[in-house]
Amino acid sequence: MAEQQDQPSKVQSWAYSFPLKNAQTPAAPEDYLVALASADDGFYPLGANGLWHGGIHFSQSTSDKFVQDGGARCIADGEVVAYRLDSKLQELTYPDASKAGYSSGFTLVRHRLVLPPVPPSTPASPGNTAPSPVTNPQTTGTNNPQDVLTFFSLYMHTLAWAGYKADSQQHTAEKTLPAYYGATKQYVVGTKSTDLQLSSPGHDASAQPGLRIRSTHSPNGSILGWLPRGTKVEIATTHGKWGKISSVVEGAVQSYHAGQSPTAGASVGWVFLPEMDSESKPSALDQIYVLPKPHKVAAGELVAYLGEYQRLAEARARGPLPPVLGERPLLHLEVFTGEDISAFISRSRERAQHLPAKDRTLLLISKGAKLALPRAEDSSIDAGINIKPTADSPSEGVWCKVQQVSSPAHPHPPSTPLWIKRSDLAATGTRSAWTSFPLSLQSPTGPTAGYQRVVSITSKQRCSDGAGNTWYAAQVADESDAAADGWACDHGHALVELKSMWDWPGFDVLDHTASVSEMFQRALFIADHGAPDEIATFQTSFDSARSDAVLKKLEDAIDGQEQRDGKITSHELQLALRKPWLSDRIDHLIVRYESEWGGAMSKWEALNPQTHAGLPVWQAEMKRIDQLRIWHGVAGAVDHFPPEATVFHLHPIGIVGNFTGATCACDADLTVAQLKRIATHATNQNLNSYIDSLNQAFKDFNIKSCTSKAHFIAQMLQESGEFAFTLEQGEHFDYDPWRGRGLIQITFQPNYQAYQDYSGEDVTSGPAAMRKLEQSPHALRSAAWFYAIHSHLLGPSDEDDFIWITRTINGGYTHYDDRLAYLNRAIDVLGIQSCMKLNRSGEYKFKESRAYNEKRASFAWGLWNDPGLHKPGKTKNRAEAQAGYTRYLELDAQDGHPLDSHGQPKDKKWYGIGANVCVFNYAQQQLQQLSSSGS
Numbered sequence: 001m002a003e004q005q006d007q008p009s010k011v012q013s014w015a016y017s018f019p020l021k022n023a024q025t026p027a028a029p030e031d032y033l034v035a036l037a038s039a040d041d042g043f044y045p046l047g048a049n050g051l052w053h054g055g056i057h058f059s060q061s062t063s064d065k066f067v068q069d070g071g072a073r074c075i076a077d078g079e080v081v082a083y084r085l086d087s088k089l090q091e092l093t094y095p096d097a098s099k100a101g102y103s104s105g106f107t108l109v110r111h112r113l114v115l116p117p118v119p120p121s122t123p124a125s126p127g128n129t130a131p132s133p134v135t136n137p138q139t140t141g142t143n144n145p146q147d148v149l150t151f152f153s154l155y156m157h158t159l160a161w162a163g164y165k166a167d168s169q170q171h172t173a174e175k176t177l178p179a180y181y182g183a184t185k186q187y188v189v190g191t192k193s194t195d196l197q198l199s200s201p202g203h204d205a206s207a208q209p210g211l212r213i214r215s216t217h218s219p220n221g222s223i224l225g226w227l228p229r230g231t232k233v234e235i236a237t238t239h240g241k242w243g244k245i246s247s248v249v250e251g252a253v254q255s256y257h258a259g260q261s262p263t264a265g266a267s268v269g270w271v272f273l274p275e276m277d278s279e280s281k282p283s284a285l286d287q288i289y290v291l292p293k294p295h296k297v298a299a300g301e302l303v304a305y306l307g308e309y310q311r312l313a314e315a316r317a318r319g320p321l322p323p324v325l326g327e328r329p330l331l332h333l334e335v336f337t338g339e340d341i342s343a344f345i346s347r348s349r350e351r352a353q354h355l356p357a358k359d360r361t362l363l364l365i366s367k368g369a370k371l372a373l374p375r376a377e378d379s380s381i382d383a384g385i386n387i388k389p390t391a392d393s394p395s396e397g398v399w400c401k402v403q404q405v406s407s408p409a410h411p412h413p414p415s416t417p418l419w420i421k422r423s424d425l426a427a428t429g430t431r432s433a434w435t436s437f438p439l440s441l442q443s444p445t446g447p448t449a450g451y452q453r454v455v456s457i458t459s460k461q462r463c464s465d466g467a468g469n470t471w472y473a474a475q476v477a478d479e480s481d482a483a484a485d486g487w488a489c490d491h492g493h494a495l496v497e498l499k500s501m502w503d504w505p506g507f508d509v510l511d512h513t514a515s516v517s518e519m520f521q522r523a524l525f526i527a528d529h530g531a532p533d534e535i536a537t538f539q540t541s542f543d544s545a546r547s548d549a550v551l552k553k554l555e556d557a558i559d560g561q562e563q564r565d566g567k568i569t570s571h572e573l574q575l576a577l578r579k580p581w582l583s584d585r586i587d588h589l590i591v592r593y594e595s596e597w598g599g600a601m602s603k604w605e606a607l608n609p610q611t612h613a614g615l616p617v618w619q620a621e622m623k624r625i626d627q628l629r630i631w632h633g634v635a636g637a638v639d640h641f642p643p644e645a646t647v648f649h650l651h652p653i654g655i656v657g658n659f660t661g662a663t664c665a666c667d668a669d670l671t672v673a674q675l676k677r678i679a680t681h682a683t684n685q686n687l688n689s690y691i692d693s694l695n696q697a698f699k700d701f702n703i704k705s706c707t708s709k710a711h712f713i714a715q716m717l718q719e720s721g722e723f724a725f726t727l728e729q730g731e732h733f734d735y736d737p738w739r740g741r742g743l744i745q746i747t748f749q750p751n752y753q754a755y756q757d758y759s760g761e762d763v764t765s766g767p768a769a770m771r772k773l774e775q776s777p778h779a780l781r782s783a784a785w786f787y788a789i790h791s792h793l794l795g796p797s798d799e800d801d802f803i804w805i806t807r808t809i810n811g812g813y814t815h816y817d818d819r820l821a822y823l824n825r826a827i828d829v830l831g832i833q834s835c836m837k838l839n840r841s842g843e844y845k846f847k848e849s850r851a852y853n854e855k856r857a858s859f860a861w862g863l864w865n866d867p868g869l870h871k872p873g874k875t876k877n878r879a880e881a882q883a884g885y886t887r888y889l890e891l892d893a894q895d896g897h898p899l900d901s902h903g904q905p906k907d908k909k910w911y912g913i914g915a916n917v918c919v920f921n922y923a924q925q926q927l928q929q930l931s932s933s934g935s
Helices: 029-036 341-352 516-526 532-545 549-558 570-577 580-586 608-628 652-660 672-678 684-700 706-720 749-759 767-774 778-790 794-798 802-810 816-830 855-865 878-894 919-933
Strands: 055-059 078-084 090-093 099-102 105-114 148-158 184-188 210-214 223-228 232-239 242-250 270-272 277-281 289-297 302-304 329-337 360-365 379-381 387-389 399-404 418-421 431-433 453-456 462-464 470-477 483-489 496-500 508-511 589-594 646-650
Touching (some): 105 302, 148 302, 329 652, 360 470, 470 580, 508 549, 549 570, 549 589, 672 706, 706 794, 706 802, 706 816, 749 778, 767 778, 794 802, 802 855
Parallel strands (some): 508 589
Antiparallel strands (some): 055 329, 078 105, 078 289, 105 148, 210 223, 232 242, 470 483
């Protein structure tokens, strides 16, 4: 059945299909390429057999580099249009009766990459002399077909249906089934259901136990009916461990009392799910299935799990294969388009000239560019002289600008500012210094780039020279192909340019013209595999292939000047991936060639003469190749899918790396799919009911930056239990009726009044008015107001000051760990690791927060980290507790130890330490205890 086309979404977010393990934040594209070098095969664009390979492999050999247990993630926003889900492992039998298992499953996702429209009036681009007004919006907007590139991501060898089920013998848990499989989950009353039906006059109860149906999602709900064992139901919605029946699939609802009629509403009542067995049934198994309606997926959303791909080397004699093996897990990922991508890239590059400078996040270092190195120091600061950063000193980078300050020993310090290494700020001895910024373009002394290099500035060390120029640490290769480090400037640096992702910097579009047979004979020649007369024949193919544009480009890119022998192999590609200055020459190649998943089988049969004694094995392999082809089942049934298998292939890391570094959530609406991945326990009903209000609140309350969105979402989800509560839970509070209401639990009468004054909505006059804060739209709008306006947290959000935000929202650090977990999940889902300023591998440093300079916040940091106390929700840390208490004492001393009107220390009654306990004394006492317990 042909798909029913909805208005397709466009790509707004990107994600790497598997996150890196132990990666520093942010990770650069070359970090992913280096990790791919651990693969044992499946390199782009040559496979281990020397033939064309249009994708990359993730397997057991890459599992120590990538987080693969959680499954493959979608590389960009799009829609699943087709899949094949094997019911169990496929079986390949070789001539010696040995068997290899493999997965023929796949998932195909369609994506729409849309050029940004030209702004109504753009400032002059470099080389332009005047603004470029838009005179014909129809030619520059997203409605123009020329502004759209439709491309596909293909996830091949995906896990079979049997692999999603829990297996106690294999010690595997049940896996999450992606929603696009269309599986309807059914619950069965089985052996875990032990509720006995009651007898009634003249009627005996069932001899078999069953399950009671209740009026609500609680064991206290009244009993409406009873389900005997064997009954199958579908669930409409869940609440915790309870589910609401939507329909009865098999069997019938009975009365809890035998012989009577079920109570009204029993057929849609609530059942306790842990006492039921569950099973699912996908829309289709063991066939290429084109979805009648495309299923939208967001970047980073689960697509599939690694399946299996065993080769002859892993095959062995055995009986029927089990449904799932897991002996050689593997997933093949590739990206391709049938469009004329050269024309699209040309249009994209022209469009990039009219876009804002802030979009330029890729540094293009052309061949011949000379990098800068810091010149020798020309001044110094004597030991004992106090210094401080000047007002115009950059806040980050290797160097900072300082001013010497007066002291009793040096009452009249020099007034000329100097530059020093930032690491010397706290030093007290003699420090080397510069009279001007250490880097200069006047006569750069660094290495010369022997090859073009593209690097993302979002992952690079940077520094500012105080004159509006930014310098980036960069690594290039010299003419001898050796790595060389230096600094590149974003302004005025010859052969160095900042580029937008829409410039597609470094990308080349090439035709691969060598046939499968020529490539195979080329590989045999390189391996010197064959009889003497065959080797002579193979050399003809080898010589012919040397003129192939792709092979020539690979030779130029990764072979040293003295090694240009034309014998590029997949092993050389693997070695090149380990060198960033080589790997970005590979992942920027766009190659036109016939996909291995389509085309006629004759191209494979052409290899028969060269296989000799191995022909029977090769014929078995061709059966697998035929089984894995997908083109015949998709072409003509999926809109925009290329009718022929000769397509343009892109390296998955190359395209994601080009676009992901410049993409964030600042200007994009949050999707339900993204919110679901952050709020993993929220009900679909709540997610759908709040998503529009949430996106509107972002606009209305200026929560626009990606960092502020992530922080707001994290705090709101913790405060509301993932949208489950809009009323503070508990029997009685001293501050009733002004208990917490809304998604960020507004509490106390003054805060109610402040929101009423802001919104003009009565929320104070009585219980009915107060309850408005528990309902839409005020549940969410009051949360956004409290966050952005009342608590002034937009600035700290943009600064990425999680510790201060938590202190402001909570008063202390209750549920700190949960809030941080939500934030890190939001960062991952939104793909904004590179935007975070203080988040380091998921953690925050107390000394970098505003809290460090506030007495109450510092004391609270000590309390919540104190291993001897029981402040909830924060992992205890003796060193951090000591830092908090010590900082409070320092700030109190700077404050002059303030006293109250009775001459007693003013700081009392903080965080429940006792009405008459002095905070100063308490902090000293806890510090002494911590020192004693830690010795």
